[in-house]
Amino acid sequence: MRLYLRSRALPGTLAALAGAAAVAAWAARWLVSLPGFDHTARLPVVVFGPLFAAAAVGASLHAPSDELDRTAVRAWWPRRLAHALAPTVLAVALFALALPGHAEAYGAPAAVRNTLGLVGLTAGAAVVVGARLSWLPPTFLVGAVYLAAPSEPGGAAQWWAWVMQPGSQGGAWTVAVAVFVAGTCAYGWRGARYVTGGS
Amino acid sequence: MTTTLVPPPRTDGATPTRAASPLRTELRRGLGPWTGAAVAVTVLVTMYGKAPDWQGRWADATNMLHVVAGLLAGPLALAAGGWQGGRDRRRGTTDLWESVPRSPLRRLFVAVAPSALWPAAGLLLADAVCLLMTWPYVSAGRPYLELVAADVVAVAALGALGHVVGRVVRRRLTAPLLGIVGYLGLAVSAYREGPVRWLGPAGEHQFFWDRPVWWFGPVSMAWTAGIALAVLLAYGLRGTRLLPVALVPLAVAVAAAGLILRLPGDEGPWRHDPALARWVCDDGAPQVCLTAVDESLLPDVSAALSPLNARVKGLPGAPVRWVSGPGGPARAGDVALPSTEREAVRGRLVRADLYLNSAVNWLFSDTCQPGDGTGPNAERASAIHLAVSEWLAPTPDDYGPDPTAARPYIDRLTAKSPAEQRDYLARYLAADSCHPDEVPVP
Numbered sequence: 001m002r003l004y005l006r007s008r009a010l011p012g013t014l015a016a017l018a019g020a021a022a023v024a025a026w027a028a029r030w031l032v033s034l035p036g037f038d039h040t041a042r043l044p045v046v047v048f049g050p051l052f053a054a055a056a057v058g059a060s061l062h063a064p065s066d067e068l069d070r071t072a073v074r075a076w077w078p079r080r081l082a083h084a085l086a087p088t089v090l091a092v093a094l095f096a097l098a099l100p101g102h103a104e105a106y107g108a109p110a111a112v113r114n115t116l117g118l119v120g121l122t123a124g125a126a127v128v129v130g131a132r133l134s135w136l137p138p139t140f141l142v143g144a145v146y147l148a149a150p151s152e153p154g155g156a157a158q159w160w161a162w163v164m165q166p167g168s169q170g171g172a173w174t175v176a177v178a179v180f181v182a183g184t185c186a187y188g189w190r191g192a193r194y195v196t197g198g199s
Numbered sequence: 200m201t202t203t204l205v206p207p208p209r210t211d212g213a214t215p216t217r218a219a220s221p222l223r224t225e226l227r228r229g230l231g232p233w234t235g236a237a238v239a240v241t242v243l244v245t246m247y248g249k250a251p252d253w254q255g256r257w258a259d260a261t262n263m264l265h266v267v268a269g270l271l272a273g274p275l276a277l278a279a280g281g282w283q284g285g286r287d288r289r290r291g292t293t294d295l296w297e298s299v300p301r302s303p304l305r306r307l308f309v310a311v312a313p314s315a316l317w318p319a320a321g322l323l324l325a326d327a328v329c330l331l332m333t334w335p336y337v338s339a340g341r342p343y344l345e346l347v348a349a350d351v352v353a354v355a356a357l358g359a360l361g362h363v364v365g366r367v368v369r370r371r372l373t374a375p376l377l378g379i380v381g382y383l384g385l386a387v388s389a390y391r392e393g394p395v396r397w398l399g400p401a402g403e404h405q406f407f408w409d410r411p412v413w414w415f416g417p418v419s420m421a422w423t424a425g426i427a428l429a430v431l432l433a434y435g436l437r438g439t440r441l442l443p444v445a446l447v448p449l450a451v452a453v454a455a456a457g458l459i460l461r462l463p464g465d466e467g468p469w470r471h472d473p474a475l476a477r478w479v480c481d482d483g484a485p486q487v488c489l490t491a492v493d494e495s496l497l498p499d500v501s502a503a504l505s506p507l508n509a510r511v512k513g514l515p516g517a518p519v520r521w522v523s524g525p526g527g528p529a530r531a532g533d534v535a536l537p538s539t540e541r542e543a544v545r546g547r548l549v550r551a552d553l554y555l556n557s558a559v560n561w562l563f564s565d566t567c568q569p570g571d572g573t574g575p576n577a578e579r580a581s582a583i584h585l586a587v588s589e590w591l592a593p594t595p596d597d598y599g600p601d602p603t604a605a606r607p608y609i610d611r612l613t614a615k616s617p618a619e620q621r622d623y624l625a626r627y628l629a630a631d632s633c634h635p636d637e638v639p640v641p
Contacts, residue, residue, distance in 0.1 A: 016372060048379050055375035062371070101222070132289070133230075135375035136237075139278060143271045143382075144241045148248035 013060040017053055020096030028099055038090075039102040039166040045105030046099065049162050051115035051142050053091040058122035058134035061192045074116045088119045088184075092126065104160035107183055109167030117162060118142075120183030127186045130195035221310050229286070231313025234279040238272045238321030240353070251544040256492050258407035260333040266389070268322055268350040269401025271464050273385050274316035276358035278378030282595050283314045284365025286295060304435035311431060312639035319355035321344070326351070338494035339476050342405075345416025352420040353400035356427035357381065359360040365433050378433075393464040398422065398456055404469050407492050408476040415468035418455045425452025453496060476524050482537045484512055489539070490524035496539055499548035503555050507562075507591055514621070516628035520564065537561050556590040567633035580635035583608055587627055587641075610613060611641045 023047045031041040058110035061083065095111040103109050118138045118159055149161035158165050162172035225231070245267050246253070251258040269356040287293045287310075313561035321593055326347045333342070361377050370376075388399030397415075400423065425448040432445035461470055479633040481501045485508055489497050503523060519532030527535055537557040543551040563584060584609030585600060594602065602609065612620065623641055630637045 042243040045382070048382065052372075052375065052379050055379075058370060060374075113525075132371060133282065135372075136282075137276075139275070139375060140237050140241065140376050142504060143275055143378075144244045146245075147267060148245040150248070192425075 004093045010083075010087070011058055013056050014090065016056040017087060017094060018092045020049055020052045020056065021091070024095060025098035039107070040105055041193065042099060042102075042106040042142055046110045046114060047142055047146065049095060049098070049116050050091070050111055051093070051138060053115055054118035054122040054163050055135035057084065057087045057091065058126055058131060058138075060131075060133035061126045061134065061187065063192060063194070066127050076191060077188045081184065082189055084119070084187050085124050086186045088115065088180075091115050091119070091165060100155070102167045105166045107167055109166070111175045113167065114163050114183040116180040120176070120180030124179070124182070124183035126192040127183075127190045131192035132195070134192070142162075204342065205633040209231065213530070214228035222312055225309055226313050226316065227502035229313060230283055233318040233322035234276070234283075234358075235317035235324075237279070238275055238318045239325045241271050241275060241590060242267050242322060242325035243328060243329070244450075246325070250332075250491070252598070253329075254545050255333070255336045255495075257333065257337055257340045258409065260329060261346055262405055264326055264329055265346060265350055266401050266403050268326075268354055269385055269389060269399065270382065271321045272318060272350075273357045273380045273400055274381040276314070276354045277364075277381040278374045280311075280358040280361025280363075281316035281365035281368075281377040282308075284362035284367075285369070288366075288369060292446045303316070304432070307431060311359050311362045315427075316358075317356040318358045319351045322354050323351050324485040330402070335448055336495065337492075338496075338546070339491035340410070340472075343411060346411060346419075349416045349419040350400060353423040356423040357400075359427040360430055363430050366434070370373060392464050394467065397459050397462055397467040402467065404467065406469065406525075407470060408490060409466075409469040410472040410475070411468040413469060414458070415580045418458050421451050422459060422576035426453060427450065433509055452471070465491045469577060471525070476526060478522065478524065479519070481509060484519045485518045485534075485620045487536075488520055488522045489536075493523065493539055493543070495546040496543055496548055498549065499543075499552070500536070500539065503548055503551035504558060507555060510591060511562075511628070512630055514625045516625070521558070529600060550595075552592070552595050555586070556594050559588050559592040563632060574635050576635040576638070578638070580632070580638040583627075583638050583640065584632065586612060589622075608641050615640045615641070 007135040026051075028042045028045045031037055031045065031072065032039055092112050092115050095115055095187050096108040099106075099108050099111050101107055121138045122134045129136070145161040145164055147189065149164035150157050153169055153172075158169045158171035159175055162169075162175040166170035242264070246263065249263060251341055253263040260437065267338045289298055295309075299306060301309075324491075330342050330347070349413055357464055361374075363371055364377060368552060385399060385401050389396060389401035389403060391399070400419075418547040429445050429449035429452060430519075432448065433442065436442045436444060459468075464589065475490065475492050477491045478488040479491055479494045479497060480486050483505070487497065487504055489500060493500075518532070518534035520530075522528055523531050523536040523539065527533075539548065539554070542554045542557075548554055572641045576615055582605045586605035589592075589602045589609050594600070614625065623639065626639045630639055632638060
């Protein structure tokens, strides 16, 4: 078990998640304290904190000895699911604590939703492009919608720009949860694509 | 019997083929083309979402492209470069590269090429598409191509820097961390006060009667390319006697940064351009004058103001000329028009009703002294102001104040004959709106 955890760099991942939450808590306080800014200034934290957490979880899905793993007699899917879910639960808890107050705007619910959705997207990307490059599709999504999303919440944007929505938007939650379920199930079923050395 | 030896026919397989150049292979394979496509799609999707804000003036288009390139294409290039830089370590082909009979610097430049050139190519494509989409709707000025070129060079430089960081820092999270930290760093630099913000590739300037000083584009290129080249040379020539060569581009970058830092902090490289702020007027009465950058809007603005012009034409105190732009009213009888920025999309005035309402409110706005606008009739005067505005240009639904309190006055104004309406408007325009007692009751 310890060998498994070390081979997946899970200690480093957990440290990265804790560090990301600490930096997010500090950045959120700092942004709100700036003159002329209020609690809505926490939007970058609610987007980029979970993005980094998802990248860390995605990078840990890399299996250095995939062919050897596949010879094991035990089914891998419970381990894969546990591997994807455990750091996600930790990240969700840390971000929920790091962003107190204003749940209707960019607070804990929005951070939790983005963590779930982006981890799901990363896990799904790991199945398709490999774990080590799994950070790229969510980064691309966030980059594309960050400036393109309309400033008014709701409407059609809550479906395609769900990472940019306040915590109370039902459509954004639906997309995020669906992506999380689909991504983690796909990872649990197939595992990360084994790419020799990466592109 | 004799036999003749016939040489076998030459087949294509026997023809010696020339090996593809390593540079070409590097550019065609791997993450490079995907990075270029990702940059182009990211920029185009973002620009498409904000098209009404920029597709009408060169300054708006260039500014929006500049911000999007700096904030989105830059971090993406950094992250992709970081990933590409760690490729040989992941593949375990570092020793193979070392065995190639080429200098380390040449090998480095070949390896860096996709990280730098593909994001730049993606951005260039997106820039070209956006500028072509702007072209049909603009009235005056030119696209600031030197700034667009500076953005492309900056993104290439960020890709190269990301590549070197990816080579040096051997961590799984190097690439995504580069992207996120790059975004935050570029965003913070864009919102800094003072001349430092003009060093960052995302410094914003929204003022469409300005043009940049001629040298800003080339000097910005020297700054970003100089930094990237210095880092590349320092990395490629490490451990050799030629390492001080890296100081040459570094000196160029420092000199360029020095020039940029001497710019004024607030306006930076931007200078007022009288040719863009020149008035273009219609032949109506009152005359409507817009700046040259909004010339294509003139027929729409004239049409939007025509109901108001018909009512106030010839009245004492009425505008002789409506003027728009940075200069403001220049002579007696000039009245400032509100900016067309919010209501104009692609060279057309899409919310003529809103614009007319704004123009009426601007016409009746007055600079009052402290203590003015008080007294027993203040509330009545306020309702009359609202009634006159609503009568001349009804506020569109969901905008502006609730006109319920002014409804009796609006009804009285509407019930008057045209001659009585004109007489009342003349008295209203002649009154000092800062003194409630002087405001005539309809």
